[in-house]
Amino acid sequence: xxxxxxDFLRGIPFFEELSDTDILSISxxxxxxxxxxxxxxxxxxxxxxxxxxxxxxxxxVWKAYGTNDEDxxxxxxxxxxxxxxxxIDNLPRSATVKxxxxxxxxxxxxxxxxxxxxxxxxVAFSIVRSLSSMIRKSNETFLxxxxxxxxxxxxxNRDLKIAHEELIKKERLSNLGKFSSMILHDLRNPIxxxxxxxxxxxxxxxxxxxxRKYISNIKFETERIxxxxxxxxxxxxxxxxxxMNIIDLDDFLSKLEASVQRRFASSNIEILFENKFSDHAxxxxxxxxxVMMNLAENARKAxxxxxxxxxxxxxxxxxxxxxxxxxxxxxxxxIQKHIFEPFYSSSRGGGTxxxxxxxxxxxxxxxxxLEIISSxxxxxxxxxxxxxx
Numbered sequence: 001x002x003x004x005x006x007d008f009l010r011g012i013p014f015f016e017e018l019s020d021t022d023i024l025s026i027s028x029x030x031x032x033x034x035x036x037x038x039x040x041x042x043x044x045x046x047x048x049x050x051x052x053x054x055x056x057x058x059x060x061v062w063k064a065y066g067t068n069d070e071d072x073x074x075x076x077x078x079x080x081x082x083x084x085x086x087x088i089d090n091l092p093r094s095a096t097v098k099x100x101x102x103x104x105x106x107x108x109x110x111x112x113x114x115x116x117x118x119x120x121x122x123v124a125f126s127i128v129r130s131l132s133s134m135i136r137k138s139n140e141t142f143l144x145x146x147x148x149x150x151x152x153x154x155x156x157n158r159d160l161k162i163a164h165e166e167l168i169k170k171e172r173l174s175n176l177g178k179f180s181s182m183i184l185h186d187l188r189n190p191i192x193x194x195x196x197x198x199x200x201x202x203x204x205x206x207x208x209x210x211x212r213k214y215i216s217n218i219k220f221e222t223e224r225i226x227x228x229x230x231x232x233x234x235x236x237x238x239x240x241x242x243x244m245n246i247i248d249l250d251d252f253l254s255k256l257e258a259s260v261q262r263r264f265a266s267s268n269i270e271i272l273f274e275n276k277f278s279d280h281a282x283x284x285x286x287x288x289x290x291v292m293m294n295l296a297e298n299a300r301k302a303x304x305x306x307x308x309x310x311x312x313x314x315x316x317x318x319x320x321x322x323x324x325x326x327x328x329x330x331x332x333x334x335i336q337k338h339i340f341e342p343f344y345s346s347s348r349g350g351g352t353x354x355x356x357x358x359x360x361x362x363x364x365x366x367x368x369x370l371e372i373i374s375s376x377x378x379x380x381x382x383x384x385x386x387x388x389x
Contacts, residue, residue, distance in 0.1 A: 005030050005106060008055060012079045015126065022122050029112040033105045041097045041105075048086030048093060051113045054078055057103030065096035075100065084127060087113050188229050195222045220262050227290055240365035242284040244389075249275050249313055256289060256311065260296045268306045276314035282389040283320075287362045294355040295324045295382055302328030302380060319385040327379040336372055 005027040009015055015023060032055070035041070041052065044065065054076055061074040061082070073095060076082055086093050087110055108116065117124040198219035201207055207215065257273045264271060292311065299309045303326055312323045331339070338344045339356050363370050368386035 005032075008106075009053075012053070012081075014079075014081055018122050018126060022120055025120055026108075026116060026123060029108045029116050030106040031108075033107055035099045035103050035105070037099055037101050037103075039099045039103075041099065042083070042093050044093055044096045046093045048083070048090070049110045050083055051087055051108040051110075052081065052083045052097075053106040054080045054082075055104040055106060058100040059103060060098050060100050062096040062098065065098070084113070088127070188226065191222055191226045191229065195219060195226065198222065217262075220259075227293070230290070240287065240361050242287060242365055244282055244284055247281045247283055247285055247288075249277050249281055252281075252285065252288070253311065253313065256292050256296075259289070259293060260309070263293070263296065264300060264309070267300065267303070269300065269303050270308045272308065272310035274310070274312045276312065277320060278315075279388070281320050281386075283366055283386060284362075287365075291359050291362050291384070292322070292324070294359050298355060299324070299326035299328060299380070302326055302330070304328065307379075315388070316385065318388060320388055322384040322386075323381060324384075325379065325381045330376045330378050330380055331372075331374040332376050336374060339372070 006020075006023055009023050009027055009030075010020070015026070018026075030053070041059065042050070044063070056078055058075055058077045059082070060072055061076065063071045063073055082097065083093075117127065198215050201215045202212060202219070253273050253275050257271065260271055296309065303309065307327045308325075310323075310325045312325075314321055314323075340360050342354060342357050360370055363384055363386070366386050368384055371383040371385070372380065373383070374380035
């Protein structure tokens with residue numbers, strides 16, 4: 001019967017370097033066994049009494065089987081040898097082996113296994129080589145697993161550090177918001193008073209033209225301060241409250257152009273406005289005016305007193321698109337990466353660092369999208385796409 005196992009053993013890679021004589025000597029120690037699925041061949045901690053070779057089917061190798069910490073280490077199938085380690089080191093089984101499917105095994109008892117090794121040095125050498133390969137593979141797997149766990153630990157540590165910094169940042173901003181909110185409410189009262197008096201003065205027809213110009217400038221700057229206070233208040237509250245209305249874009253752009261001209265009055269910047277959007281739009285007039293003035297102010301700083309600033313509106317893929325362009329100094333990738341961070345400013349002209357944060361928040365509150373196209377020396381184009389309601 002043992003000779004019938006020769007062809008099977010000859011085809012196993014583990015024995016490929018053995019001679020036919022060696023294979024025949026191994027086969028005479030083998031006996032065949034058949035087991036159904038779910039059969040425990042041996043348990044972890046059992047004494048070693050058998051060496052196995054799988055002819056067909058599959059077995060599962062488990063650590064801590066039957067406990068809360070059980071872990072399946074491997075699945076062995078056709079041609080796989082197992083159980084030799086405990087026979088060689090004469091120690092209890094290090095794992096539990098259970099049949100996964102119907103399985104046919106060749107098995108060699110402990111006494112026959114020891115005789116086989118003593119009688120055939122080629123077989124002994126083959127088993128030693130197999131054990132060496134298994135230990136080497138186990139070490140590599142362990143090192144890979146250790147490396148992976150270290151990488152996961154490093155990532156978790158970085159994530160924890162970022163989360164901690166973000167938590168501290170939010171706490172600081174929350175405290176700043178509460179403090180700013182109280183100050184800004186008090187600040188807007190005298191601003192409103194100054195604005196009201198300028199409007200009264202402008203209503204007086206007896207005011208000289210030169211003085212009227214000064215009063216208009218005071219009113220304009222007062223409105224800028226009021227808008228800045230509103231931005232800080234919006235940021236401190238953490239939300240944008242929209243007042244949606246049907247807007248005539250020609251009227252909107254006309255008022256925007258007048259405000260931009262006053263702001264750019266002392267420069268040689270050419271201003272171009274064009275409305276290609278034929279329908280009415282729906283948005284918060286004051287908020288979008290603030291968006292445009294913030295972008296205009298950024299363009300003014302980038303142009304450094306000369307160049308072209310343009311605003312165009314049109315229907316783009318069934319959205320209302322604002323294109324705000326300048327041919328100023330432009331922005332590199334690093335600046336663009338930080339441009340929406342609170343209190344970040346790359347301008348030599350100063351600023352709160354909240355302008356683009358407010359722009360982004362207002363656009364997103366309108367369910368719109370913001371796109372920046374810029375490179376050093378080539379200027380900046382900002383596209384705002386908003387849904388047509």
